[in-house]
Amino acid sequence: xxxxxxxxxxxxxxxxxxxxxxxxxxxxxxxxxxxxxxxxxxxxxxxxxxxxxxxxxxxxxxxxxxxxxxxxxxxxxxxxxxxxxxxxxxxxxxxxxxxxxxxxxxxxxxxxxxxxxxxxxxxxxxxxxxxxxxxxxxxxxxxxxxxxxxxxxxxxxxxxxxxxxxxxxxxxxxxxxxxxxxxxxxxxxxxxxxxxxxxxxxxxxxxxxxxxxxxxxxxxxxxxxxxxxxxxxxxxxxxxxxxxxxxxxxxxxxxxxxxxxxxxxxxxxxxxxxxxxxxxxxxxxxxxxxxxxxxxxxxxxxxxxxxxxxxxxxxxxxxxxxxxxxxxxxxxxxxxxxxxxxxxxxxxxxxxxxxxxxxxxxxxxxxxxxxxxxxxxxxxxxxxxxxxxxxxxxxxxxxxxx
Numbered sequence: 001x002x003x004x005x006x007x008x009x010x011x012x013x014x015x016x017x018x019x020x021x022x023x024x025x026x027x028x029x030x031x032x033x034x035x036x037x038x039x040x041x042x043x044x045x046x047x048x049x050x051x052x053x054x055x056x057x058x059x060x061x062x063x064x065x066x067x068x069x070x071x072x073x074x075x076x077x078x079x080x081x082x083x084x085x086x087x088x089x090x091x092x093x094x095x096x097x098x099x100x101x102x103x104x105x106x107x108x109x110x111x112x113x114x115x116x117x118x119x120x121x122x123x124x125x126x127x128x129x130x131x132x133x134x135x136x137x138x139x140x141x142x143x144x145x146x147x148x149x150x151x152x153x154x155x156x157x158x159x160x161x162x163x164x165x166x167x168x169x170x171x172x173x174x175x176x177x178x179x180x181x182x183x184x185x186x187x188x189x190x191x192x193x194x195x196x197x198x199x200x201x202x203x204x205x206x207x208x209x210x211x212x213x214x215x216x217x218x219x220x221x222x223x224x225x226x227x228x229x230x231x232x233x234x235x236x237x238x239x240x241x242x243x244x245x246x247x248x249x250x251x252x253x254x255x256x257x258x259x260x261x262x263x264x265x266x267x268x269x270x271x272x273x274x275x276x277x278x279x280x281x282x283x284x285x286x287x288x289x290x291x292x293x294x295x296x297x298x299x300x301x302x303x304x305x306x307x308x309x310x311x312x313x314x315x316x317x318x319x320x321x322x323x324x325x326x327x328x329x330x331x332x333x334x335x336x337x338x339x340x341x342x343x344x345x346x347x348x349x350x351x352x353x354x355x356x357x358x359x360x361x362x363x364x365x366x367x368x369x370x371x372x373x374x375x376x377x378x379x380x381x382x383x384x385x386x387x388x389x390x391x392x393x394x395x396x397x398x399x400x401x402x
Contacts, residue, residue: 002087003396004111005031006075006094006101011040013116013164013185014093016385017392018043030082030089032075032100048074048100060139061146068099068150075100079107091399096154105157112399117161117180119311120151120171125332127257127308131224134258155179160395165312167332181395186388187317189381191294194323194373198298200248202283208299213245213363216300216324218293218315222249222268225257226313227306227329227349232271234352234359239278241360247282248296257310297322301369302362306349307331320344321380323373327358337383343375 010033021027031045039045054066094101095116121144129136161180163169199209219226253266264270303324305316312333326344338344347354
């Protein structure tokens with residue numbers, strides 16, 4: 001079986017699946033990614049670079065779409081070159097969000113196309129217009145409406161869409177639900193577990209251990225989409241109310257979603273300007289190694305996870321797998337995995353007082369916390385890479401046999 005993977009940041013969400021397929025004797029893989037894609041050892045990766053980007057003369061409502069067309073055009077050229085070399089994949093698996101898969105069927109009309117259907121935008125009920133601090137303007141609404149043209153084209157032409165959660169599936173137009181399957185790609189449950197002996201040592205010699213009153217917060221980047229602004233605003237009260245707790249914050253200063261602030265280099269600096277916190281007790285660790293990240297979760301007494309109604313972070317599931325006690329935002333994607341009082345606690349995204357009170361309660365009630373931690377760990381088993389791979393393989397084999 002010949003499988004072609006297409007992902008701007010290959011391997012992206014396909015890492016575990018590719019690792020599994022690489023062990024199969026009857027599978028030949030090829031990947032296409034942008035010039036900056038990290039790639040994987042042992043997997044041939046063809047890198048592309050768009051010949052240009054949308055410019056100032058492009059209508060602002062369609063800049064995202066024009067960029068997608070430019071990406072798709074460059075990948076199409078690569079596919080046609082491959083076709084001249086008698087390359088014909090049985091299945092193409094791609095992430096369509098940047099446009100690379102737009103013209104797959106022009107090169108390989110009979111090849112089955114599986115899309116990672118991550119998100120479909122709405123003006124209400126999702127990330128757009130959710131936070132009153134960042135109101136949705138008419139210009140924003142027009143851009144979002146136009147942006148969905150790409151997602152409609154992609155879901156229309158693929159043979160199968162795969163999305164990680166039921167909530168994400170619900171965002172797509174109902175007419176396409178029959179062709180979208182819910183399969184989470186999975187997290188490494190085998191590498192994520194509680195460890196009562198875990199500790200973290202700082203350069204100054206200070207150590208934090210499992211069992212200490214440590215509050216953790218993790219995001220790829222520290223930004224409003226993941227509630228960073230709400231978290232920082234709650235810290236002065238939390239630190240005052242609990243004299244011994246330490247705060248560990250993991251994440252970069254870029255943006256994964258949304259925009260940088262207009263009056264500061266990044267959201268961390270902006271929020272620290274506006275909120276006085278004791279930086280002897282609040283530790284900004286930046287981006288860390290996987291091993292350090294795991295130890296941070298293992299020493300966590302309370303893990304705070306906040307998000308807009310948007311894509312659920314891997315970190316939420318990974319924290320659960322490590323047996324963390326989660327205090328999380330009561331938003332739709334979170335409610336799919338956290339049940340209040342059973343495997344974690346939910347608070348209103350905008351209620352800073354509730355966040356502080358629930359965190360303090362979690363720090364002061366170890367017996368109840370132990371039950372929730374165990375339940376969180378059990379809930380995470382449903383999101384193992386093994387289950388994700390099995391789900392993908394079922395549909396890959398079904399598509400390739402048609």
